[in-house]
Amino acid sequence: MAAWSERLAGVRGVLLDISGVLHDSGEGGGVPIPGSVEALARLKRSQLKVRFCTNESQKSRGDLVGLLRHMGFDISEGEVTAPAPATCLILKERGLRPHLLIHDGIRSEFAQIDTSNPNCVVIADAGESFSYQNMNKAFQVLMELDNPVLISLGKGRYYKETSGLMLDVGAYTKALEYACGIKAEVVGKPAPGYFQSALQEMGVESHEAIMIGDDIVGDVGGAQRCGMRALQVRTGKFRPSDEHHPEVKADGYVDNLAEAVDLLLQYAHQ
Template sequence: SLRRIKASGLKLQLCTNETQATRESFVRKLRALGFEVSAGEVTAPAPAACRLLRERGLRPHLLVHHDLVPEFAEVDKTNPNCVVLGDAAENFTYANLNEAFRFLIGMEKPVLISLGKGRYYKETDGLKLDVGAYMKALEYACDVQAEVVGKPAKSFFESALAELGVPAEQAIMIGDDIVNDVGGAQQCGMRALQVRTGKYR
């Protein structure tokens, strides 16, 4: 269906909250499944977070999946003045969460940047807790409001629209998550469709 969309002359941008792998490895996975996609056709949270960190002179302590760390290779991580949280999967240990908590609680003005706020997602072996659950724990413990750079943040969809080069009213979002996909797109002025696949319940 992606091939047909492209053949019709319509523009296409894949919006993902994938934070367990770099954008390049995500694209390789899609290509291995037979999808003809380039990195430029993917909007993902980590590159958006890196732009934000550079623009604001922030130096992150990372609590992310080890496969995502290369996305932050060009970012100064010495003497952290913020925490970046992604779907760290097995890295979400008590020790790692407590370390992130200690960085935040020790800051005069804590800055918590989350690469999404999903509650859960579906894998072949069942549902898994997503980054949003851990984000809420740190927000509560540190009395801080996280800045979300992935879906459903308005800035995330605005970034995707900018890459497409179309206004919101000429775009449509198709996704399986009523909050992160459909709700996020609609708050940006886009139309949206929910599909009954993936995590749809």
């Protein structure tokens, strides 16, 4: 593999995944990943532009940022690209009235959305609310539509909480796709449009940007398909087999955000 100086040359902007990079979520909001609070602070003191790009769809953006600030992270709501606000824009643009299969923690994001007489289903990481009854209700709504529209906030397979690996929304989206014979529209990583909007909000072209995430497919593969570079951290849901993934090869593997920031501050922007 080329030297880090070559791999990181010309990077002007950094997109950061949140869960598994900054912190591990879990009971009471979870715990920061060692070194990440300080690493983020150093990154933000540098000349590099920084933005957060998350698939978090169980908590509202405000609640998520509140938790992270409480852990000591330098982060504000305006710096975060999150799927629920992006979905609300789409719903309004297209006149869609969703049946919501979501966690109560994110319901406030949809407060301004008309949910009467639904003509689509929005599915997010509903966690414990993924009961058979709730899944069946969403299925029945879709089956009654002439042109069933399913919008999925991300399509992650699983994530890591302090208590262990947890099924993510993608598994349940697959279930509804199969049952209804349809394909969901994904709002979140790895959808190209989602990365593009984060880049636009950061004001950096894709070839000058790098993604840092713990998901070899959703973060690394998705960002690379948009023309960005991408590093995988060996924290969060990282598994050793990711470094030999059959389809995706990161531009670099680092132990954690702290090592990524060390390398970026040394070699980027040259």
